[in-house]
Amino acid sequence: MPRIIFALVFSLSAMLMLSGCGFLGSSPDDGMATPQAQKAVQAAYSQVGKPYRLGGASPRQGFDCSGLIYWAYKSNGVKVPRRTSDQIRAGYGVSRDDTLPGDIVVFRMGARALHTGMYAGGNSFIHSPRKGSNVRMESLSKPYWSKRLVSIRRVSG
Secondary structure, rough: OOHHHHHHHHHHHHHHHOOOOOOOOOOOOOOOOOOOHHHHHHHOOOOOOEEEEEEEEEEOOEEEEEHHHHHHHOOOOOOOOOOOHOOOOOOOOOOOHHHOOOEEEEEEOOOEEEEEEEEEEOEEEEEEOOOOOOOOOEEEHHHHHHHEEEEEOOOOO
């Protein structure tokens, strides 16, 4: 009888763990972005079409890449570093498979240059790419971006 009970308990435990319903509970990040992250994505998306401006961090000025992320989160009460070189260390890293809307996607654009955007869901991100262009959405599936992706950072939650 004890062997049967042990086997049942072991089997039930294994099924719960494999189904993601482990005894320890789940992380608040599992499967859904926080309300602040969702609002930050909406704020960034509202700026699609605004011009790139080096050093810009407001709808009135325009945005550089890190300025867009800084502004979108600041508008929703979340502190994020202003500079790209600091955004790559903000929050904590997550894997590509665990990316959620609002995560900062960081790209290596050359030996020393970094570029940031905000993951929007659906394998897309919002960013302010460069002088002469506007804030826009892009696909992480494009080889240009996927091969340059070096970090994903979660800053709210």
